Amino acid sequence: MTHSNIRRLINQGTLPPVGAVRIEEMINYFSYDYPQPGKNHPFSVTSELGPCPWNKQHKLARIGLKARDINKKNLPPSNLVFLIDVSGSMSAPNKLPLLKQAMKMLVRQLDKNDRVSVVVYAGNDCVLLAPTAGSEQKKIMTAINNLGAGGSTHASSGIITAYQLAKQVYMPGGNNRIILASDGDFNVGITSRGELQKLIEEKRKSGIYLTVLGFGMGNYHDDTMEILADKGNGNYAYIDNLLEAKKVMVKEMSGTMFALARDVKIQVEFNPAKVAAYRLIGYENRALADEDFNNDKKDAGEIGVGHTVTALYELIPAGSADAPTVDPLKYRKTEARIPSKYQDEAMTIKLRYKPLHKEKSILLTAVVKDKKIDLTTTSRDFRFAAAVAGFGMLLQDSEFKGDLDYDKVIALAKNGRGTDTEGYRAEFIHLVETGQLLAN
Incomplete structure (x- = not known):
């Protein structure tokens, strides 16, 4: 169920059906401040690592794609x-x-x-x-x-x-x-x-x-x-x-x-020296088998001019006490033994895409370094995207919502609101407040 459909239901005085909430649709309803791509590729890849707001023992990774803006006259x-x-x-x-x-x-x-x-x-x-x-x-x-x-x-x-x-x-x-x-x-x-x-x-x-x-x-x-x-x-x-x-x-x-590229695929490889297990938040209907990433015959999504895509991963750090208890269907354990030169890396992002009218895919990679950071020093986009994911988990009554409640989601969203020139983030905060009244 899209964010706009969820908004419609809540404004009518009804919470959406638990099984119909698609968190990735909610996150990607909003725009984020990602940099324009360089000359060589039609996308930029952005990443950010910070604490997980609903579980202090975990981390949260945000990955963002931004397709090139093109003047309407040149379309x-x-x-x-x-x-x-x-x-x-x-x-x-x-x-x-x-x-x-x-x-x-x-x-x-x-x-x-x-x-x-x-x-x-x-x-x-x-x-x-x-x-x-x-x-x-x-x-x-x-x-x-x-x-x-x-x-x-x-x-x-x-x-x-x-x-x-x-x-x-x-x-x-x-x-x-x-x-x-x-x-x-x-x-x-x-x-x-x-x-x-x-x-x-x-x-x-x-x-x-x-x-x-x-x-x-x-x-x-x-x-x-x-x-x-x-x-x-x-x-x-x-x-x-x-x-x-x-x-x-x-x-x-x-x-x-206006499609800019076809069959866009993202694969994230986690460093087991840093990450014991991970969970992609949402995207249940868009999961891709590992072996299909390099298979150019496997269909995937399209991305249009100026479009952005955001994905959140919840990470369990290596050595965390709760790593052994993770549901294997939701988190995947990673394997150990990594060369020392990669020890400061948390993950590697791999992106494949096909230029329009071409059948051979192109590979991009980006490395994310591991570092300790406080939630207050993360970007406003990071905090707001986390708030949207948190609201989605509350609507789903997710087993992974940790210590989340509506007040925490509202505070996180307000803290990450930023300039909000279109007013969509302010509307979201109002929506969460209305959802809280309905839930009570």
Whole structure:
């Protein structure tokens, strides 16, 4: 469940289901101050090691990736196909009407080099707008205004039609993308998760990416939408209000819409002289087998222009008294005997990625030195990311939450708030305070 979906539930007076909370989605909802990459690679790799706020015997490692920012004028043209669910379940004000506003925000940023198509689906699919130049704003806006809801949902035929349209005006080197918008209530035709997944996997081979936008409250199938995005070489977001629509469709459009690299993989090797065991916080649905890191045939995630990715690892230091009691399914023990020249290293970060339109991956490595540091001297981003992870663990009632409580999470978040020009961190603090009232 995305952070915006969790926010929607809490603001309605309900805590999210324990099993639906995805901590990595919560952490990566927020932006962090990572440096721009150098000339040789499209990413920078940042790391920070500090105390674990919920267990004084442990450490916390933060790893951050930052993709290169590119001026909008220098981005390739877009071939966008909106695939819109107009079934009866989309008629609520926070579904299709909100979606139409979000579409207009995106369309206003397009120009004569871009192409826009609109496919609607319910009982049947229909091409509402054939491929049209982005400069024909009036024609596109009229098509958006004509969208109306009614009927049951037949997603599979609409998906096929959308891929056909995208292929019809395919732009080599451009941003060829389908934007699927729905509440996920696929109740007619291909409805099983496996069948939809298979269909999307077949279509992604065409070089066309998939962005999935989720809308609605009671009937929103978050897990289905995530799977479609993951299997379609794309990304997804949940939009619950106009400000979130602006965040996704305007502020983060480059990172959401323009892929900079494919099959991005991270592998962290821990020094057993320093780390007895570790736990990656979140990412349960995105785990990669060790042997797949060097396998260029193994599909992984895409990263867009200006996009950031953050991962947190909880570490048990070597010699810690609680190391032997760790659940082997959650923490992995490392092996000993390390050459003396590596004794001051805590870990090595390895990153593989494929440049667009290339099949051979490129390897980056970064070493993280072990050092003692107080929580107060860590960066504000470190403390805030830890607070978000802590809130997620409280919502999950995680066995690893240690001595965490809501007051500690709130204090940690306030301490890590920083400049917060967009106000998202302040909103998070308010959300935790509301969650505390609901939990009590």
